[in-house]
Amino acid sequence: MARHPEVKEKDIIQAGIALEASGKIPNPGAIRAQLGFKGGLLRIKTVWSKYTDEREQSYLTEKQQQMQLESLPSEISENMGVITNKLTESLERLTVQAYQLAQEMFEKRLNAVQRDFENKAEYFDGYEKEIDASLLKSDQELTESAAEAKSLAEQNASLIVENANLKGQLQALQRQLEKLEIKISEKFNHN
Template sequence: MGRPQEVSDQEIIDAGLAIERDAGRPARPDAIRVRLGGRGNAGRIRRVWEEFVTRREQEAERNRDPSRALSPAMMAFMTADLEQRKTEDTRRFMSIYRAAEEDLAARFAAERESVQTEMAALKGRLDEAYEENASLETQSSDLRKLVAEANNAQKAEQKRASTMEAHSKRLREELANTKGQLERTRSDLTEVKTELAKMTERAIAAETLAKA
């Protein structure tokens, strides 16, 4: 498509004034462009016309005679112009508001999905930690029993003292290793619980923000 044929500022102003005379209402930039036969850039027409209207209003304000009331036609024109501006401002505000609302909803949905995913992963880790802890508890109990049995056997069988001592030592080392693993698992479990509590707080905060 070719570039719109340019028109002068005065042509734009004259077209707007002609519309106001014929229609008895404020001229709109799109109506001015139609009046000009589709010539001119829409953005430039809007800018030139709005600047003219502003200058006209400022001039009217400076020249206003307090002793004379506005004519009904001028009052109607100014009222219609004000209503049109209010309508356009309201339309722009609602457009911005809807866009912001949609953006907030999208961000909240993404955040909620992320929190739910992380919470599911943490719950899985917590279940695994519980299972591992139970297994280590069982192993620890079994090893303690074995140590006790080894000690009793050592007392009862003095002839096998050296062999049983070595066996008892090995079992004690295994017990120590198992206890170490158990402590580490308990520490990991505490961290997982803490992280899950934080994620739960985030989820509650996100839900509260959505309801607000």
């Protein structure tokens, strides 16, 4: 169950008004002292602030209702018309100038971005051409290497065949030599 406040809002407001009437500043501490040191400072401050805000609002509203532009002297209302026109013209000029400045800044930025894009596009085009040339050269070198490898493979095969023939001939000659050596040694051994 919630605790009832020690001091009512009405009492806080009356204490603040009494302080104002006596020429004192109604801050929460002074209001609490006026109430016999009853109530919390935070609650007193909240209630008094709310009251003074509402009082100021109602005062301003009453003042505004009492005075309207038409009820002012004709000189003031005419001057107000002139001032309003000048303010409107100034605001229009300022708006146009702000728009023109924004447009110029936008165009400068757009041109800078466009130049940057063109520079990068030119760089990438040159880079792409270099890559194309390198790829073409690499393809040529690869084709030449493949042709050279094929030629070397054919030469190697030819050399293997030739080597086999020479090996066969060498073996045949070695057998003939062995036979001759056997014959010669048999002839010397018989003699």
